Amino acid sequence: MSNKEAYETKLPEITAIADDQVKTPTSIPVDAYVQEAENLYDWCQDDREALTAKGLNWELVEDIPLRAGALSRAESLWFKERFTREEAEKMWKEKSPFAYKLRDDLLKDFRFAYRKIDDLTGKVRAIAEGNTHADMLQDLNDLVAIGEGNPEPLAAINFDMSLLDQADQTADEMAALLAAATGERIDYSESKKIRDKAYTHVKEVVDEVYAFGQYVFRDNDERLKGYRSTYLRRLRLKQTSVPDLAVSEAPVTPPVQFVS
Numbered sequence: 001m002s003n004k005e006a007y008e009t010k011l012p013e014i015t016a017i018a019d020d021q022v023k024t025p026t027s028i029p030v031d032a033y034v035q036e037a038e039n040l041y042d043w044c045q046d047d048r049e050a051l052t053a054k055g056l057n058w059e060l061v062e063d064i065p066l067r068a069g070a071l072s073r074a075e076s077l078w079f080k081e082r083f084t085r086e087e088a089e090k091m092w093k094e095k096s097p098f099a100y101k102l103r104d105d106l107l108k109d110f111r112f113a114y115r116k117i118d119d120l121t122g123k124v125r126a127i128a129e130g131n132t133h134a135d136m137l138q139d140l141n142d143l144v145a146i147g148e149g150n151p152e153p154l155a156a157i158n159f160d161m162s163l164l165d166q167a168d169q170t171a172d173e174m175a176a177l178l179a180a181a182t183g184e185r186i187d188y189s190e191s192k193k194i195r196d197k198a199y200t201h202v203k204e205v206v207d208e209v210y211a212f213g214q215y216v217f218r219d220n221d222e223r224l225k226g227y228r229s230t231y232l233r234r235l236r237l238k239q240t241s242v243p244d245l246a247v248s249e250a251p252v253t254p255p256v257q258f259v260s
Contacts, residue, residue, distance in 0.1 A: 006069030142193035
């Protein structure tokens, strides 16, 4: 299920969260939190019996991917509205080289995987046409649809199917950036509220699974490590070990001509 579909599915539950129960992500970036939630979902699968034996509702665990996808989409929608046009243009130039490379790499993989299937070869060839930013974003969406609908030839060349999820998320984020860069800033209070409620919805289950995991595996360091935030642990280590370390310059990215 795409992030957009997850968002639409979860929106009634998200908006129903009371305002006085809403948490705001202040200590960890949303994209890092989404990844940690997805990692937690994978990590706890092997511990299902031990966790449920202590009372964890496994339906909450199974809901993690849907909640995380909805949060990612909510973040993209708020992202679209919270930047000025100039800020959005700057970020587009920083991030778009990755999106273009991802599109180009997928096209190469698809051309080879589907080379003996005429109708799919034609579809891939059609996707490659066009050279605007909007074309690139549509290309990513189209490639995801074709790849998910025709996985067998991709599996035959050992294609990494997680790249389709990456392409779906990249298309969402970059579409929001492009819209912000070519439009006018509008009030974003409502979209921020929904983003915060979506974060709260994910945090509810993540905190619950963390709590059970830390209790069940309190004497098992190997399993316990998966029930703590890696991002926050690294942040604490960085703050305590190198407080005066100078920040290095960001790597130079290739210039991208912005086309509105």
